[in-house]
Amino acid sequence: MDFQQLGKQFIGGEWRDGKSTKSLPDINPYNDAVIATFQIANVADIDCAYQAAYKAKLEWDKVNPYAKRDILENAVKYIEAHEEEITSIIVQELGGTRLKAAFEIGLVKNMIKEAATFPLRMEGKILPSVEDGKENRLYRIPVGVVGVISPFNFPFFLSMKSVVPALGAGNGVVLKPHEDSPITGGTLIGKIFEEAGVPKGLLNVVVTDIKEIGDAFVEHPIPRVISFTGSTKVGSYIGQLAVKNFKKPLLELGGNSAFIILEDADIDYAVQAATFSRFTHQGQICMSANRILVQQTIYQDFTDKFRDKVSTLTTGDPSDPQTIIGPVINNRQAETLEKLIASGIEQGASALVQGKITGRMVEPTVLVNVQPDMAVAQEELFGPVVCIIPFETEEDAIEIANDTRFGLSGAIHTSNLERGVEMAKKIHTGMIHVNDITINDEPIVAFGGEKQSGLGRLNGEWSLDEFTTLKWISVNYKQRKFPY
Template sequence: MMDYSKLGQQFIGGEWRDGRSATRMVDINPYNDEVITEFQIANVDDIDDAYKAAQQAKLAWDQVNPYQKRDILENAVKYIEAHESEISSIIVQELGGTYLKAAFEIGLVKNMIKEAATFPLRMEGKILPSTENGKENRLYRFPAGVVGVISPFNFPFFLSMKSVAPALGAGNGVVLKPHEDSPITGGTLIGKIFEEAGIPKGLLNIVVTDIKEIGDAFVEHPIPRIISFTGSTKVGSYIGQLAVKNFKKPLLELGGNSAFIIMDDADLDYAVQAATFSRFTHQGQICMSANRILVQKTIYEDFVDKFKEKVLTLTTGDPSDPQTIIGPVINHRQADTLEKLIAQGIEEGAVPLVKGKISGRLVEPTILVNVKPEMTVAQEELFGPVVCIIPFETEEEAINIANDTRFGLSGAIHTSNVERGVEMAKKVQTGMIHVNDVTINDEPIVAFGGEKQSGLGRLNGSWSLDEFTTMKWISVNYGQRQLPY
């Protein structure tokens, strides 16, 4: 087993040390309340140290041969592979994730780092023609500088790495602030991995802290050029505005309210299985989860019966038990929010086909039917094992319901007519949507991001390379330009 206490410190300037704040943060197991470790949290001076260390170390990273950079990033994958069981254990204990979820997340992380490892060899520029005789225009690709990353609690290992690895691969220094509920999995574990991989000291810094301690200092600091945030739309809106106010580029991956559309010609058994996975994986704590299942009326009753039967087989409990499908939500605040949303939904007229018990952080599945698109439960992101089922009659109605939300992240359409599904998908206002698949998809070379209030920017593959670099125009005049005076 990995010694968690060794990951209970700040990682700043290549050194493991306590933060300077007088406040201690206790990292607990959300299933049984056991203390995993404690942190002396970072204060504003620690944030300053971290950004300065990243800025200085970037100069050393600039001098490393691109092929050596690639090898260092590939070393990170080797380290993960050598410690996969220990990392799985951290995910189970700190996040309440099941071992199935841990394997899924670790696989995503490895693929993301492998893609980022190609970035040092893809920093090519261009030579473009000029309107002036005897002149050429050169475009050079450079790292943006230093990137600040703020990650969430739900898939923190992956969603931290989704920005950290590409930013490093593109030549930047990085400061990462993980969520206070996932400081190891989303933070210090990643520092340990890249330390062992061989990056220059100070290139990646991990600051574990609380907003009450640092306020806006992480975003407002003058050094970072990019702030990459993954989390709620409300917080993302604030961070985006703060970043732009300080002339930094915001990358925002925010909330979702994905529609899972089932047409009457779909494979019903497969649709039930895919809808169940899309809603209940990791307790529904995924921004791409299916919040609303839209079912064509001619198959509505059949689907509801099969879906209920399937959901009632899902076991809720200890995430370390291989039989468990649904573990605890991350904290009491999330459980309380879900309880209030369910109660509000019922008050507004929704009917609980299945109403799971809520015991502390353990939230059993709830299925709400008789849901109208305007109800709160259909408009808000349900970040837990709660799902709405809404009937529709026509394609047009399904698309209108799917679009009746301020979010636009993911979605799915099930039909035996693939091209019909694609044409419908084009009309749904979302950054990503999947025909005959689940709503939860992320691949290392495919553009990932949302529309409307689900975010700004695109990550993965060449899109991440573009986001974490900048283009500089250098022109060369080989002759003498004719000037008017």
């Protein structure tokens, strides 16, 4: 697979440069190597992409549902045939480890397999009527065209999480990947579906930046749904802009997940699960555990073992199979983490493990003596930094866990599973996992957040609902009698 070929816009089934005079270098965050350079898309390109998706959707309507399923399944075959190359671009473009790449590719393949069933699940209903001789039919139909805006952290999966269900439900799609992941989150996906055999123009990928296009991607009159994954601040703006323009927003936003360890938990297992929940892909996952809440009676035992475990995590070249923690995506992320750590220490926290920050390389940091109202406990820590907070009672843990504007994921560790379930019901979050990690996503289970962690649900039947609409067509077999 030629990564230079993927350094183009994919609009109307053609690989070409954008019409803007500006360029975007795609930089390896570990060594600053330039992977590809994009001539970015402008507002005219955005219009071309949406027009192409609209026209191609009309062709997609004519394709037999079983043929659509086969085309989408071809995408899995293409990924499997090019898995090593896809692993390479995840490592190069994202600073992801090979372990992270394997995890992400597995999620993508499962998502495509689920969405490939959508063409066969476009079921309607026939409902009775209050009028004699009348029949009410409900048809499930595609919304039309979907605009997808994806993030930099798990871009292959988080782009695909909206793109392929939207295609499977019969829509055209325009995808705008993050400028730090234009290949993995964008043009790679365009290439996969081009090779799979979707109609030309059904999926379009525009690589650009907001300074160039402003609000044009969301405000364009063609898309009916805007699916955004990213920060809560930007998501709030996009959601309001979408509603203002009578489009449905789907928002998967930030998190501040609590990983709760009760005194009857298996501490050694909890240490392993907490480590994975925080440090996978440098902690750059919306579901990552930001706050580890530990019952006071086991606090010292846990923190000792957690410190020892975290101290073994290797930071370095993500292409090295032994590396657990690679670079964060850009300098801005590293600087934000450095400021949050400093503010926490200034406010009274102390470092159980103090990692160095050298450019984009951020070594693990574990903060203790953290108060729930500190910035490090309230903000999303999008990197290899975590807070440990003790609690006395179960009620205290629930209160601390809920003391956040976010509500995405979480975990509870206890030997009493039903106690864990009852506790989980009291935590205001879209997802929470008993005796597991905070990072979970399965293709047939509803995924989404509460509070400022998002709007809507994706995966399985919920994605099918989000990317389709219901149309009522009634048939009157008789003539009505009118009062005048």
